[in-house]
Amino acid sequence: MPGPNLGPSFLTLNFQLHVPLQVGLQILPVDGNPHKTSAIVCHPSGVAGMALSYDGCYAFTAGGQDRSVVQWEVNVSALEAAVSLGGEDLTPFYGLVAGGREGKFYRELEDYFYYSQLRSQGIDTMETRKVSEHICLSELPFVMRAIGFYPSEEKIEDMFNEIRFSEYVDTGKLIDKINLPDFFKVYLNHRPPFGNTMSGIQHSFDILGFTNSKGKKVIRREDFLKLLLTKGEHMTEEEMRDCFATLFGLNPEGWKSEPAASSVKGSEICFEEELPDEITAEIFTTDILGLTISQDFRQDPTVSEVVKNV
Template identity: 40%
Template sequence: EEASGFNPKHEEELRIPNFIVGTKNSLILFVNASVFEELESDQRRGEVIVEGQDARVTGLACHPKQMRFAVVGYSGVLQLWDYGECVVLGARKFDKLKGQCLGFDPEGQYLAVGFTNGTLKLLSATTLDEVQSFRVSGGSITDLTFSHDAQYLATADEDRCVALYRFTYRDEDDTKPVEWVFIGKHRSHSKAITGLQFSPSSPSLEENVEDLPRLLSVGEDHAIVEYDLQNSFIKTGVKLKSRTKTELTAIPTGLLFSFGAIDESATPSIIVANSEYKLKVYGDDHRKCRRTVLGPTYGGPINRMIAMECEDNRYVTFSTMEKVIGVMKLPLDGNPSKTMGLIAHAGEVTSMVSSLDGRYLITAGGSDYSVFLWKVQPEAIEASIALGGDTLRPYLELIEGGPGGEFYDEIRNYFYYAQLRSQGEETTRQRKIEGTVPISQVPNLMRALGFYPTEHDIRDLISELEQSHPGGVDLPTLIRVYVNHRPVFGISKADVRRAFETIAKVSWA
């Protein structure tokens, strides 16, 4: 006993500092060392200082008028946070339900929660008490959104259906109370729905002009669908207004209504992101593609976009399918200097929302059980533009060999040859090199440079140039168009193999 230094007759008092404990249920506890002196087991407990999500985190929503956000996940726990003070304001547990998506109405009165079993619950945005509940979807509710006038709520589900709700009289009978009423649903897509959004409020409309909301969805079936809200009722169901084919090969992955995407027009443009890292900008009627630009090429294609304004400039924040979030400055033109991104999560980014003033982004990481708060600093984009330049050089850096390479010389030679060809190859008259080529020659120039657009792509290309450069295309414009329209990664052997397999199937059919 003396050799070991241990003497049970002189046992010293246990002395340990206060400590914290993390649990597998995403709790962090503060434990005071004095609990070991307590006799009752109920007194030997720690104080909960952080309560996180202990399952996949899938849904986020920011309050439109207060510094609050809500988060939900597969644990069934819904939490309401104050992101200014970083404290939990309230929470509730949904037994046997897995939360998928969230949304506050523009007035901040209701919080809509979509679940994986197709249930939709409308809660009080302050107390989280249930106000109404619906179960009209067979599959998981994948997205939900409110109109800017707080009169409509739309949801998309795994069954490729869009459901519509209106805040009106029950059963559309003006003798009954006003509440959220299910209008109907429509299977408007043949493949998964990748974007659902109402039009934003227009700030430039006159007082007597009614600012009616519009609802659009986009899906993997290459279609933009607009819904006829004003003629959709309980008796008639959800009516469609129009359907537009967007692509032949690329798969649409995201949708956004935004002002300033091309110019300072008073009507919003429609931005569609696709699987080929392109952003296609459509006009108000979404029938003509007004511009195609190269999008960010890191972290996979864009799947979420949020419009924001800061210091008289317009930006779009985005997330990709894996890891990356970022910011783009409007108008969209494909300039890589006007885009930045960073790694936000180790894997999938399941949700992203913006704060009420656009100063913060909140992201959820799905299987990493994490929710991150990011501060948006647009001045970093402005510095990038100043360094990279807002001229032709950023585009030249994206072509093989750069501005002094052989490929640039080849582009220039083809450009001048196209001018000669447009004046007739066998003419003996004096040539006039005016520095532009007719729009009709641009598809041939694309093919000469190794980019073979489809007839659908050519229609979009010509439509874009007719609106922006009706008098002809100069060399800088040709280079910008080439960089924005060509495939990012070219044609692979797998693409050629799939093409031959498709031809074989058609031949045997």
């Protein structure tokens, strides 16, 4: 909700389970900087309605069940001050990952980013390397997966379009490469806020599977393979065999991401030998994908620390 005195800012309503719980102020453009956003809980049972004064200096919220209307003063200067104090460039973003700028995660991200440059030029080449601050957009999904974020094909296309058209209005040109700072921002803005949790994976098994004789939700091996081939962003038979061949060690890790690599092992895999008759969420996560399960502060098991990468 824009206002005449809000400048490059918008009043926003933040929703949870389709119920507006907070009223916030957002400085535009939205780039993921946490200091550009401020929100407060206005009413205990949610916000039933909101209006802005004609001059943009006050906001009015109605609480619905609590039968109250509250007037709020909008102080854009305070939010702008928070942005200034939060630092410039990537400084506000470093705090959004474990360890910050000097932490293990960001160091690994740098390593994967620059390794991607080498990989795209050919790992075994003896030619002089071309040092650059950018990688091609086609490399983006591989680096994302290497650092533990596994976007869907739809999400990948959204990221591609966001980058391609980021300067189109100003220059009329499409972008086909990305530098590390911009890559870092794209990652932060598209990653799942709480990572991949076991509760989310278990929920999928609750829907797709059935309860076996031991009282566990499972998916039969035949149904599991059929789902991969027919539902959602389904795989081809070749893609599925190649992925399982890599997960089970028949292909070297990362082989598919190497431009010069090829596989002859996918057709050799025997699903009856490699996969159990019934697959649980735990088997899928730890035995098939090779991920570990750790506890986070919300007491919800979080899938982390990739052991095997496709």
